[in-house]
Amino acid sequence: xxxxxxxxxxxxxxxxxxxxxxxxxxxxxxxxxxxxxxxxxxxxxxxxxxxxxxxxxxxxxxxxxxxxxxxxxxxxxxxxxxxxxxxxxxxxxxxxxxxxxxxxxxxxxxxxxxxxxxxxxxxxxxxxxxxxxxxxxxxxxxxxxxxxxxxxxxxxxxxxxxxxxxxxxxxxxxxxxxxxxxxxxxxxxxxxxxxxxxxxxxxxxxxxxxxxxxxxxxxxxxxxxxxxxxxxxxxxxxxxxxxxxxxxxxxxxxxxxxxxxxxxxxxxxxxxxxxxxxxxxxxxxxxxxxx
Amino acid sequence: xxxxxxxxxxxxxxxxxxxxxxxxxxxxxxxxxxxxxxxxxxxxxxxxxxxxxxxxxxxxxxxxxxxxxxxxxxxxxxxxxxxxxxxxxxxxxxxxxxxxxxxxxxxxxxxxxxxxxxxxxxxxxxxxxxxxxxxxxxxxxxxxxxxxxxxxxxxxxxxxxxxxxxxxxxxxxxxxxxxxxxxxxxxxxxxxxxxxxxxxxxxxxxxxxxxxxxxxxxxxxxxxxxxxxxxxxxxxxxxxxxxxxxxxxxxxxxxxxxxxxxxxxxxxxxxxxxxxxxxxxxxxxxxxxxx
DNA sequence: AAGATCCATAGGTACAGCCTATGTCAACGA
DNA sequence: TCGTTGACATAGGCTGTACCTATGGATCTT
Numbered sequence: 001x002x003x004x005x006x007x008x009x010x011x012x013x014x015x016x017x018x019x020x021x022x023x024x025x026x027x028x029x030x031x032x033x034x035x036x037x038x039x040x041x042x043x044x045x046x047x048x049x050x051x052x053x054x055x056x057x058x059x060x061x062x063x064x065x066x067x068x069x070x071x072x073x074x075x076x077x078x079x080x081x082x083x084x085x086x087x088x089x090x091x092x093x094x095x096x097x098x099x100x101x102x103x104x105x106x107x108x109x110x111x112x113x114x115x116x117x118x119x120x121x122x123x124x125x126x127x128x129x130x131x132x133x134x135x136x137x138x139x140x141x142x143x144x145x146x147x148x149x150x151x152x153x154x155x156x157x158x159x160x161x162x163x164x165x166x167x168x169x170x171x172x173x174x175x176x177x178x179x180x181x182x183x184x185x186x187x188x189x190x191x192x193x194x195x196x197x198x199x200x201x202x203x204x205x206x207x208x209x210x211x212x213x214x215x216x217x218x219x220x221x222x223x224x225x226x227x228x229x230x231x232x233x234x235x236x237x238x239x240x241x242x243x244x245x246x247x248x249x250x251x252x253x254x255x256x257x258x259x260x261x262x263x264x265x266x267x268x269x270x271x272x273x274x275x276x277x278x279x280x281x282x283x284x285x286x287x288x289x290x291x
Numbered sequence: 292x293x294x295x296x297x298x299x300x301x302x303x304x305x306x307x308x309x310x311x312x313x314x315x316x317x318x319x320x321x322x323x324x325x326x327x328x329x330x331x332x333x334x335x336x337x338x339x340x341x342x343x344x345x346x347x348x349x350x351x352x353x354x355x356x357x358x359x360x361x362x363x364x365x366x367x368x369x370x371x372x373x374x375x376x377x378x379x380x381x382x383x384x385x386x387x388x389x390x391x392x393x394x395x396x397x398x399x400x401x402x403x404x405x406x407x408x409x410x411x412x413x414x415x416x417x418x419x420x421x422x423x424x425x426x427x428x429x430x431x432x433x434x435x436x437x438x439x440x441x442x443x444x445x446x447x448x449x450x451x452x453x454x455x456x457x458x459x460x461x462x463x464x465x466x467x468x469x470x471x472x473x474x475x476x477x478x479x480x481x482x483x484x485x486x487x488x489x490x491x492x493x494x495x496x497x498x499x500x501x502x503x504x505x506x507x508x509x510x511x512x513x514x515x516x517x518x519x520x521x522x523x524x525x526x527x528x529x530x531x532x533x534x535x536x537x538x539x540x541x542x543x544x545x546x547x548x549x550x551x552x553x554x555x556x557x558x559x560x561x562x563x564x565x566x567x568x569x570x571x572x573x574x575x576x577x578x579x580x581x582x
Numbered sequence: 583a584a585g586a587t588c589c590a591t592a593g594g595t596a597c598a599g600c601c602t603a604t605g606t607c608a609a610c611g612a
Numbered sequence: 613t614c615g616t617t618g619a620c621a622t623a624g625g626c627t628g629t630a631c632c633t634a635t636g637g638a639t640c641t642t
Contacts, residue, residue, distance in 0.1 A: 003292065027601095038599095043374065045376070075297075077361075078354075085354045086335060086336035320589075343640075344588045344638080
C-alpha cells in the first residue's frame, strides 16, 4: 500500500470514475488504473466493481475508504506540522506599532517572542500616523499591528490585548486640588502634544471633547519629536496627556502625574489580516493574548 | 512523503539509531539514511540532529512524529479492514455443535449468518461425545463450538448465549398428578436415553442425582439413534428428558410433556479459542450474542 | 593513538511508475 | 441492428528511484 494508491482510490470515489479521477490528480488514466489494480492485487480483493462504464465501491472498498482518508489527512498534518515548526526557526516577522505602544507592551512581547523563536528576525516599522497601523497591515507590508483603535475593516481582524490608562503629566511643583484633575483645569495649562493625525493628539482631543464641540485645546507646543514631550513638561513648557507607562516614567523624573476626573483609557489592540495565518504571526498573537 | 519514509523515521525514533532501525525493518543502513535524507529535503528541514554517533529529533521531527504514527496506524487499519471484509466474502467457518443444539439455536444462527455472508461456506461437525465439542475447538479443527458446559480450559473462552429448559417427555395418555413431575415419579418410568458420555445422558443423570448418590436410573432403552427417542416415547417404550425445543416438537406429535418439580435448565454456550479472531468466527459470535 | 561504531557518500542494478497507443466492452442513437 | 461513443484494461518503452555493496569521515572508547 501507498499514500499514492490510497489517494487514487479516494479520488475515484470523490470523482465518480477512473477517468475523472485521473484528470483531477493529474495523472494518465492508465497509470491510475494500474496503480489501483496493483493495490487490489496486494490486498487480495477488488476495491471497485467495474460495471462497464460505471464503477462502484465493493464492500472491501467501503471498508478501505475511511481509514484511507484518515491516513491521507494525517500525512497532510505531518507535513504541515513540520513546515510550521520550520517557519518558526527561520524567517521574519514584520510588525508595526504606534510609538506610544513600543515601550509598553511591545518590547516585552518581542523579547519573549525572540527568546522562544531565536531564528525569526523581527522588524518593527513606524507608522506615518495613527491610521497607518491598519493600513500597513491591510496592505501586507506588516503582518501584525499594535494600535489603539479596534479598526474592523474588511479583511482585518483585531484582538484587544488590554487597556491603558491615560494620565495628565504636569510641570514639577504643580499644586493639585484633589486626587484627580478636571478637564477644565487641564485646559488651563498650555498643552504639549504632537501634530494632528497622531494618536497622542487624538487622545488629547478626546479628553477635552466634552468641554465643547469642535473647540481646540490651547496648545503650548506642537512637536513631531515625541521624545521631547516629557522634557518640555519638566522644563515647565506646559502639560501633556500620556499613557500610563510613559506618565509613570515622567513622574520619576519629577513631573506631577494625575488621573483625569473623567477617567480616560484606550484599548491596546493587535491588528492582523483576517485570512493570514503565518506560523510566526500566529505564535506572536498567542503570546500576546496569553498575557 | 511516503509511508515508507514515515515508517523509517518512526523506526529510528523507536530504535534510537539509524543502524538499529535499518536492522529492524529490515533494510540496509544507507538505504534508510537516503530515504530520510530525501524526506528532509522534501520537507525543507532536518528531522534529526546528527550528533556524531547519536541522533535526536529536531523540533520539526517532534512535530512530525505523532501525525506520522497516526498515518501508519491508519494504513494498517485500512489494510486490516479490507482483509477482514474479504474474509467474510469467501472462506469457510467450521462449527461443531451438540446434536441437541443443532435444531435450536444453531440452524437459525447459521441461516442468518449465511444470509449476511453468502460467500462463507459453513461446515457443521458432529462431536463424538459431549467433551468432543471443546476438544475440537481446542485442537483448531473447528473455530466455534456450541455446547452446554462453560468449559473454561486454558486457551478456551466461552460466551453464554442463554439457557434451555429441560422437560420430561412421557408416553401419550400418561396421567399427571400436577403441573410438574417429581424426580421419583420420573424414575418410575423406564427411561429412554443415549449412551454414557453424551449430553442427553448427562442431563438425565443430573436430574435424578438428588435421589441418591451414584444410583443409575432405571433404563428402558439406550440407543445411539437420537432421532429414535421421541418415536420410542410415542410408542410407549418409556419416558425421556429432552431440551424444550425437542420436547415441544414431541408434544405436537402426541407426547405428554411436563417440567420437572425441581426445574432443570442447561446453559447454551459458544466455545472459541481465546486467541483466535477470524473475521467469520467473529461475525458469527456477534450475531449469536446479539440474540 | 588505534580501534570501533555510526552516519554519509558513491556507484551500479533492478524494479516500479508514468507515458502513449491500442484493445475491449457496455450504453446509446440512427 | 449496427455503428458510435465513452470508459476501463492492456501493451510496450522510458525514466526515475529504491535498493544493494563498498567506502569514507567523524566521534567516542580503550
